[in-house]
Amino acid sequence: MSLDSISLEAIRKELLDKFKDEKITNIIQTKKYKIIMEVKPNNFLVLNGINKKRDTFYIHISIDPSSMEIYFSESKNTEETISSPFLNLLQNHLIGGKILDIKQPDFDRILHFIIQPYLKFGQTQNQILIIEFMGKHGNMILLKENTMIEGSIKLVDSNINRYREILPGKFYISPPSQNKLNPLNVNRKDFFNIFYSLKDKSLNLWKLIQNNFIGISLQNAKEMVLQANLSLEKDVSNASQADLEMLWTSFNRIINNIKNHIFQPTIFLDPLSEKIKAYSLINSIQFPPCHKRNFKDANSCLESLFTELEKEREILSIQNKLDQILSKNMLKINNKINDYQKKLEEVKNCEKYKINGELIKANLASIKRGDTEIKVINYYSPRQEDITIPLNHKLTALENARLYFKKYKKTKDSWEIILEQLNNNQLKLAQLAEFHKLYKQYSNSLPNLLKIYNDLMKLGLSKKIIVPLKKQEKKKNKLLPAKYISQDGWEIYVGKNNHQNDFLTFKLASGNDIWLHPKNIQGAHVIIKNRGNKQSPPLETLIQAANLAAYFSKAKKENKVLVDYTLKKYVKKPKNAKPGMAIYSQEKSLLIKINLPEIKNMISQNSQGKILSP
Template sequence: MAFDGITVSALVSEFNSRLAEGRIYKIAQTESDELMITYKAGKTQHKMLISANASLPLAYFTENNKQAPLTAPNFCMLLRKHINSGRILSITQPGLERIIDFEIQHLDELGDVKVKHLIVELMGKHSNIIFTDDNNTIIDSIKHVTSVMSSVRQVLPGKPYFIPETMDKANPLEITREDFFNIVFSKPMALSKAIYTSFTGISPTIAESLCFENKLDSSMPANTIVHGDQNLIWMSFYSMINKIKKQEFSPVIYEKDGKPEEFSAIPLSTYPDCVATNYESISELLETYYAKKNLYTRMRQKSVDLRKIVTNALERENKKYNLQLHQLKDTEKKDKYKVYGELLTTYGYSITPGTKVFETTDFYTGKPVKITLDTTMSPIDNAKKFFEKYTKLKRTYEALSEIIKETKASITYLESIDVSLDIADSEEDLKAISKELRQTGYIKHSSKDKNKKDRDKSKPLHFISSDGFDMYVGKNNIQNEELTFKIATGNDWWFHSKTFPGSHVIVKCNNKELPDNTFEEAARLAAFYSKGSNQDKVEIDYIQKKHIKKVAGAMPGFVIYHTNFSMTIAPDISGIKEVK
């Protein structure tokens, strides 16, 4: 969710609760479009990060420091000159706009009391941090907007500051029931769109949630909604606006498969399949959400090269596999040629020279058979020719059967690497996968690799079952082998998806009997960390480690076992405690 007006309202509420009568203690410009401002309120210091980044505009309190450049940029120096040690008079949000206005009182060079405004606009690509005087004249901004860049509003020193036009959107904090009905339900557009395009600060996500909680199709034209359903939408909207006015916020992050899907300052009804985590403050939520989102994005970016190698190799292997299956199908004719040879050997004496087609009965099936003959050859020579074809196709079949097994094993192995890339959450994990691909020949060794010391720091995932048993999950195939054959002992339990490539899961039982809950939790881990994690249910094999065998010469992580147990379970790991 982009910063909507409701999120900004929650931030303004939080800023006011912590910064009332506070003073600006330190100003740093950590990026070209980002400020880190330290405030003192009483004896407490608060750090605030404000970013006007076009793709990630945000503002929140943080405990983390960011390194500032040795030479402060001009905008930062200007702010230090004017408002360092300034007192915060108010923090406001006009309407429900995505704008935060810090009103700051300070002393000028002559010791006179002055008032300035630091205005933060969190509007996607139009985001900006603008410094104005008390007469709404722009002193400077972190981004300059010229007439070439925008014909609507220039953001330059000396220009008047005004809030950009919002396409005649109404202020939802001042709307009446009659206005709501007249504005929303007169529009011949999708209901959700009619809501978010009619009011400032309302995002598409919020509009979808209002429709969903009332079991209304958000794509229905708003002007076709019946009166009863119109009332339902209005009551939900009115209830939401009342909570905003009373500053009753419930910051929440929705996660699916361990990845953050969405956040909101108020609960959403549109994520019933996600795990909802509530936070005490909107700042804590934003810092957590973007840290997780950035980690996921960064790991996807850093793994691009490895994913390309795996994807290309998978494409090659799949093409090869399909071709081999086609060739194997051709060898199905071999038995027919063997029968032809046997029939000609048996009945060849009765064939008249020059016969092109010999008709007889297959003594295996009792069905009539027509055999096309080479008239330049005797029946016995024709029989030899069919036997030769049979022998050749038989050899091809036997060779192809082995090659197909190898190709299928390669595909399974590469798919397991794909799973490992999805699990990877650190550079050490990616290095371990890269090392494995070099060992298996998918990445060529370089002279640098030979001189590189083995310093892999990637560790398996570690969980604790609800019954207190340690459960380990391999992040890659080398870790899978180490878990299964080095960390696990004879009576420990081993779990793995039956049909999908995935991680080995080991439960250390310490010679105790595992409770049913631990079996189920380990199976859920094996399902979640497999290629079948997007399925409703995954079949999991589980067996004691002492029955697992390593196949000599096989790819890393490949094992065989017999007489295993199985269970089908959902790939859901919510509630399973991870040890960091």
């Protein structure tokens, strides 16, 4: 979702209205191509005759091709900061300065911040901070008023671009002209001349608009065609004069709204995933009318857009890391298990070596040095059959017996070691499978993904430690139990792993809450919250909670499940027990036939059936 010229014009006007003559108090850098300017007004806001300090704002600017953004926010930065030569340059020249003007030359994807520096030693030239939102060619450039470059976030020498070097000491040259018209200056005659002079009549109407006017994105070009009641498939060759008149009317109306700063900021959401599908600052009819969010101004829209997209990117990044860690380690452990199982097959006949040794000892008189084998009766076999035992011809009979006893001991020791390693790796695999289940369960929850990731780090499964981009997420970095509301209005909490169970039973629950758990089966701890210490929950609530306990257990596929319940005060945690371990008394039991449709309906219909803070 790139920034087009319409978005830049809208945010330019709002930035200028908000920050003209205001003071830049700090500049930080949070990513390779992102800076944040702190702007604090010099004057005070007078309320009821009292001077009050006005709020500090933060202007976010990024030219990263994957996340170009510009908006302002009252929220203080929570991202990790970095340093760079360009940041040092901005801090030295712009901190303390005033924003005099913000311009958008020729309606292009470029903004010029005109800044009057803090006057330390008398009059100095104004500084111009140029932001070029040009995809992979984007840049941030600091100029003197005479257009001499002082520095840039990307240095471009003649090896990269002979026409346009971006280096300190060089004079700034604007990006090459696209030979397009500025739509803000186009009249009816100019508009129709484009169609009349066109040689390639096979172009779609929206493509023609996009190709001939600066700053009109594909989405907005299509919008102009649709608002003219024309098909997106219509090309120039079959467009009538009436069609062109309607297209001019649509084009002119939208451009006039931009000139007059009349916008309708909207974010459109995917109806299934509720993720952002598109945004528009002009009235849009190309997206379904439902699943959208309207905003009072362009900045509110862009702030919401960019912060949510950043969160989606962060979630995707962690998902990819978790996929890589889990698949790599599960494959590695599976291979180890297969190897240990093969080795067990190889050493499982260790008793054979002991029998060979015993039979040689029983036949010492029949063996001479130099013999390579001996045929004897196997007294240890029920069939008493003859067997042939290989011998080392260089050894005596007794030495051969000792050699077999030594092999027996070594093989037996190997068996025990291999069996221990096999069991350990099977436990590790089960643990990773549990993490994989959690990962899939909470795949769209940033705090929970971070918790899973960092728990994997503690197990030594990766050397890289992820640092949450948002510091405030650290406080939320727990896997919280799910919360449901019964049909009688009682709160039901469900823990879906050992850590949640531990937190739910021994931190969240109170003594008179009802605690439920499948009898003698691994599964969820369930709590019916008894707010107000009522006598007992209704039977239907108890059955619903027992259904959830049975469903979130190893017995979920069974026809019937026995679920114990008791007051939480009768549930204890054994000393040094693992998370989720509990012993209980004074219990009663319910035999539950799992009502799958009701459970799924409860989960999907209950608006609180999500990971929520209690």
